[in-house]
Ligand SMILES: [Zn+2]
């Protein structure tokens with residue numbers, strides 16, 4: 564998405580960790596970063612299309628999409644997002660940057676939707692969506708440098724997934740870093756050094772036992788969570804060591820426990836982080852221009 568002048572901002576479209584949905588609860592991972600006139604989608608969990616429309620984004624102007632890893636709460640709606648943009652009039656190239664395997668997802672999605680794609684090309688005169696989209700599978704290090712935008716990746720610690728990457732976006736002296744899904748990973752502090760915003764995943768220890776009791780997958784799920792994700796105080800430690808300007812806690816686990824509120828997240832992260840803080844919720848806008856917080860921003 565480009566061509567119009569946008570104020571730099573981050574919109575947290577989906578703020579929960581994990582793919583399960585519950586009535587009244589938040590939605591899985593996706594974010595919108597508008598920086599230097601570009602609008603960039605980071606992760607495509609279920610709800611990304613709805614979230615972008617609600618944030619005022621014209622889907623026909625999609626152009627850069629980044630996927631941190633192939634867990635479904637980060638990639639499930641990638642195909643439907645691009646396809647919906649296409650039916651909304653998308654006729655310009657889209658690049659999907661993701662780990663190895665994202666191209667396989669995209670090709671198979673197009674195969675699954677072959678009937679609809681073929682019929683719309685013939686019946687509605689649309690360009691071939693398979694030719695509009697290019698997929699760039701990246702590894703650690705340099706990802707892309709384009710029109711003043713620089714993106715780099717760091718492999719993080721998210722077993723059993725090995726291709727999971729934190730991403731750093733830089734443009735015009737501003738920088739935003741996404742941790743992706745990771746256990747406490749000290750090299751992230753160097754990677755995020757001096758960033759304007761660090762969006763870090765987080766979970767609350769006291770919420771995990773209650774969560775596994777509810778989802779009925781007991782010990783295995785608890786083991787996965789503790790080995791593959793970061794506690795809020797660990798996210799705070801990374802932010803402090805990196806000296807970022809603002810920490811955004813995102814990919815919250817648990818995210819829809821009535822017993823756990825913003826105050827609990829703040830209490831946990833304040834053990835290790837004294838700076839500007841935002842606890843994510845769906846649709847929340849975080850300004851990138853510095854100074855005063857944007858309207859609707861949840862700061863603490
Ligand atoms: Zn996840």
Ligand SMILES: [Zn+2]
Nearest residue numbers: 632634721744
């Ligand atoms: Zn994951």
